[in-house]
Amino acid sequence: MRHAIALARRAEREGEVPVGAVLVKDDVVIGEGWNRPIATHDPTAHAEIVALRAAGAASRNYRLSDTTLYVTLEPCMMCVGAIVHARIARVVYGASDPKAGAAGCVIDLFKVEHFNHRVQVEGGALAVECGEMLTAFFRARRQSPRPDGAEPL
Numbered sequence: 001m002r003h004a005i006a007l008a009r010r011a012e013r014e015g016e017v018p019v020g021a022v023l024v025k026d027d028v029v030i031g032e033g034w035n036r037p038i039a040t041h042d043p044t045a046h047a048e049i050v051a052l053r054a055a056g057a058a059s060r061n062y063r064l065s066d067t068t069l070y071v072t073l074e075p076c077m078m079c080v081g082a083i084v085h086a087r088i089a090r091v092v093y094g095a096s097d098p099k100a101g102a103a104g105c106v107i108d109l110f111k112v113e114h115f116n117h118r119v120q121v122e123g124g125a126l127a128v129e130c131g132e133m134l135t136a137f138f139r140a141r142r143q144s145p146r147p148d149g150a151e152p153l
Helices: 002-013 047-059 077-086 127-143
Strands: 020-025 028-034 068-073 090-095 120-123
Touching (some): 002 020, 002 047, 002 068, 002 127, 020 047, 028 047, 047 068
Parallel strands (some): 068 090
Antiparallel strands (some): 020 068
16 A cells, blocks of 8 residues: 555656555565646546556456455445456555445445345555645645646646
8 A cells, every 4th residue: 555655646747646455466566646637637647547457468458366455545436347347356556436436335236136246345545645645736726726727727
């Protein structure tokens, strides 16, 4: 999770919402990512998706079985869908997301019985640190205009 936090800090330095993700298999990082939707003009470039894409390319397989995804913020519904399709075994997240969390905060898509894959989910890992990073980021954003002229967050 510490590595995911470092990646979230990188996102923050790049002007993105500070979320980082690391995908691990057999204690080896096989994919990592940080939020990049603003820089890439891609609404799907969430940290989790970026990490899954990197891991898929590195392993030359879209199925990422027997892996653990560490992410600093509770995944949204798009990311939960990608996690299920990739066959991730376990997700460990930091801060809960009361606005878009799809691992239990708003809705728990991991518990949908119709899906053909089950994911073990653990929330609250370094939650205070992850949450404080996001709170500070949004507080600063509300106090200063966006340098790129984009819509406020």
